[in-house]
Amino acid sequence: MDDVEELRQKILREMHNDFSSPEETLEKYYQPGTFGCHEAMHTAGLLSETVYHQLLRHPSIALNQEWFNQANFVSSELIKLFNMIAAEQQKNVGIPS
Numbered sequence: 782m783d784d785v786e787e788l789r790q791k792i793l794r795e796m797h798n799d800f801s802s803p804e805e806t807l808e809k810y811y812q813p814g815t816f817g818c819h820e821a822m823h824t825a826g827l828l829s830e831t832v833y834h835q836l837l838r839h840p841s842i843a844l845n846q847e848w849f850n851q852a853n854f855v856s857s858e859l860i861k862l863f864n865m866i867a868a869e870q871q872k873n874v875g876i877p878s
Contacts, residue, residue, distance in 0.1 A: 822866040
């Protein structure tokens with residue numbers, strides 16, 4: 782198991798421990814098609830907009846090519862994440878793509 786998967790599993794264990802009963806599972810509330818998943822999609826969208834408007838357009842970032850490239854990469858990756866979540870949401874709520 783790589784470091785990223787170990788971190789994901791650790792976070793999942795912590796989240797599962799926060800639920801009070803076996804009926805209340807992460808899957809029930811957060812799988813694609815749920816409001817919880819919509820919330821994650823919305824958060825990815827807000828963060829991508831924040832990076833674009835607050836970092837890419839910040840003079841300190843624009844003046845430094847390395848920083849600008851990194852902020853642009855982060856913005857692009859957040860947009861990809863938003864689109865990945867949106868595609869799964871559409872499939873699971875019956876919205877044609």
